Amino acid sequence: MWTLIQKIGRINWILMLLMCALLTAGLMAIYSATYVSEVSEFREAFNKQLRMVPIGFALFFIIALVDYQFWVKFSLPIFLVTLILLILVLFFGKVINGARSWFMIAGFGIQPAEFTKISFILVTALFLPLMRERFSDLPLFCSSMGLTLIPIALIMGQPDLGSASVFIPIMFLSLYVLGIKNRYIMPFVAAGVLLFVVLNVLGPKIVEMEKPFPGLKTYQMNRIKSFINPELDPLKSGWTINQSLIAIGSGGFFGKGYLQGTQNVRGFIGRNIAFTDFIFAVIGEETGFVGGSVIIMGIGFLIMLSLYVGSKSRDSTGSILTAGVAALFFTHFFINIGMTIKVVPITGIPLPFISFGGSFLLVCMSAMGLVQSVWIHRKPLERN
Amino acid sequence: MLETKSKSQTIHHGSRQGYLIFAFFLAALYLVFRLYDVTVQKNENYKDKLRNQTTVAIRLSPARGAILDRNGFAIAENRASFDIDFYLDQLIRDYSRTHRGRIPKIPITVKRKGKTITREENDIVKIVAESVEPLKKTLGIEIKLDANDIRNHYRTQPRIPYPYKADVDFNTLAQFSERNLGIPGIEIGARPIRTYNMGAFAPHIVGYIGRPESSEQVDEAGVEFEFVGKKGVEEKMDSHLQGKAGGKILQVNYRGYIVPGDETEEPPTVGNSISLSIDARIQHIAEDAMRGVGRGAVVIVDPNNGDILAMVSVPNFDPNVFIPKISPQNWKELTTNPTAPMINRALSEYAPGSIYKPIIALAALKAHAIRPNTYINTASSMFIGNRSFKDWYKGDRGPITVKEAMQWSTNTFFYPAGISTGIDKLVEMARLFGIGQPTEIPLPEGKGILWSPEWLKKHYPAERWTTAYTANFSIGQGAVEVTPLQMAVVGAAIANGGTVYFPNLVKSIQSIDGDVKATFPTRIRNRIEFDLPDIDIVRQGMLAVVDSGTATKAQVPGYKIAGKTGTAQFKTRLQGRTVSDQRTWFLSFAPYDSPRYAICVLVEGGTSGGGTCAPIAQNIYSRLFAMEKGETINMNYLTPVDGHFGGVTDYVPPQATGATAPGALPAAGAASQESNPGDAPAEISNEDDDRKPSRILPQRSR
Incomplete structure (x- = not known):
């Protein structure tokens, strides 16, 4: 009992409060994005999300208060289960928004890809230190890349580019904090920067391309094209980014006020995305620059704090866990907000703690539980 | 705990x-x-984009001010019209939405400063045609689009909804509203529209309205007018009558449907109304009296203040055919009709003939060339210079005073009277009466010609004024031209003892709440001083004209009416023939002892002033007096009066007969053309007719 009280006392309260604040902001934004919808399924989103919060907190506390090494020990079976689910969903999943990524169980939708993210972080934390002990950097790098490709391949099969895109950052950050030599990491960072430049400089050429890049579907190519030039097709592929920019841009410094946004109410931002992937557009319109920056800095601070927790970890497993969680959050955060203000192409991934989505909410809260666990167990408990 | x-x-x-x-x-x-x-x-930038895609600005039509008679009777006002409108910008937006942003364009060539520029324009016709396709299918109605009209509207008034169908019948209205197909940009709107309550009632005064010709006609706020006055008071007082357009901003959702409840509105205003001096009842009486006349005019002026009580010109038209838009057939009919129904004959210039004689008599009396009791021996003809000047009357009348000369319109009295007065004093008197000068009413008017030595010098420098000219001047011949309105003012001045008014047509302008914005008080042009016996003898002469002279047909039992008849020869070409088309006049005032009406009747193609015009005046007077006694005037809606060329007779060259005595009826003051030695530089012309259906014969005889 004393152990438990001691652990609870050790919880990182700043992170805890930050998470609660973001959850509250998310619920408010979901309400605003759905309260006028004609579709009852959307109108129910707020209540559905609200019901997920206690479950999330239960998971959070369970994960936080148990030493993370315990979870890492069981990471392989957990990971395998999620991989099996990923395979099953390809055959028996329900198609929503063009991707076969859902299981419908008793009215609840479950996305195996979301849970794969957390199981992948766990298995990485198991896998990397073990490999590190036995092999040099090159086999370590190659084998970890191989591991990463498994969930990516399965998720791309749905296809869900957004979810698939988070595994690489998770692995890279984990490798980085593990201490892999810079030469394994930097070429990819350089490539990323190069891609960013290419999209901006060579963008017009890409727009003119008729066939998609090898390996990309036409709609994915269109997303890239419409990212480069939203005016190109303002009514089709450029519609969403245009409307998102109009929503946020018209918000101004202080926004139009809570529940005063019109872009979502009038349906300019699709009803089905206003409370999920494009929730930041609703926030931007209603709370303006001020509200938007608070969300950005809030999530940003949460990510940085998680990394700080990792740096205080008692072992590399803890560092890798927090790095994975930070990578997961950062990827979602940067791509999600970035796509609403035309920093990155539109990729359908949710904003942590804010967007509607039960599976992802549970994943996010579990991930925070892991970070808290690393923090709580960073040094031996005192015996009384 | 893992502590390894x-x-x-x-x-x-x-x-x-x-x-x-x-x-x-x-x-x-x-x-x-x-x-x-x-x-x-x-x-x-984004706010603009948001406003652009979420709001539709709709213009709310202003209501035009009413045109009222002096008692507040509405001659022109507004009624509600249910229209099917195409909101072109919304149709384009919707089209763009359903066609992936692609809007069909057509090249158009514009000529600017001599250069031909080709530029692209939205193919609005195609867009509209495709947009109304579903309407056609489900309503099963034929939708005819006037391509040029739509294009023109789009160019000139893009922000004003295109009125596809104005004044839809109830059936179509019901069909449309019942089966609202939800095509954004096609709507039924109720808007105020002009209506002329009495039909072809004073159309030349009131005028009509129509679409502006270019988008450059804008109100103070820079908003294009939907309608502008095109003729008459509607045109001249347009800025007062125009209301201010309002606006409504509707919110639309992403599919272009209007979001109910969320709208802001700036209500349109009603323009100021204009009170005319016209008395609708009197106008109606005069309109009635002129039906069937063919071509002519009546002006009734109040001698006490110069107010125009009625002004009729026939043939006429129903201004309602212009609302909202005149059909090409109607327009063609109105503009090519040889009787020229659009011309306001009351303000057109005509040779006065003998109704000019009171002015001569008054000039002679004022100059003391004659006295009220001066006798002049008159014969059927006399020599002036070396030419014979004839009277219309074949017998010798012997010595007569000015009173009898008026009564019988004896030319051979006025020749010597005029000559001894001298042309300068005759011209001066005519000038004081306003001849040759605009009456300054707010309508386009002819100012007439005050024939005079100066006029001759200016227009025919080679000519020299002669005594023969003065003789012609003295009987209203020569180049002199007057309008019926000018002569009505002369009649009023004689009736009131010498006060020449600027006739008043508009009394006041007031706002819809009744605030008077402007009044137009009586204005006096001249107060001519006459010795009472002088003007009395002229008036007595005019009284005798009706009592026992040339205009006995104007008599109304129980009332004393004073008048003067006139007949002026006029030749015109009609369907390739030269015809005689006399201008017959009757200028009068009544009641004699306290005049309330001065009436000038003109008929083109009449037989004589006494025979044609006096009965018209009689009809008007008898009904006016009955009205004064309390008889109600039935204000019926009037159909247009058709013009005709009745009364036009074949022209017989004077050499063959020696004189053109008009028919069996006694014609007053008809100095025949052949006896006109003046070689009048400008014969009687027909300048009111700007489309010249007939050609005026050259009259030079020398």
């Missing part, structure tokens, strides 16, 4: 987390920076 030291403890790099924290901080900062750019820097 991890084997990988050694490769635990705190510093790397530090780099990552820094990198993530930069990334978050970049997002904030981008957010600032979008929300603050480009705020206006």
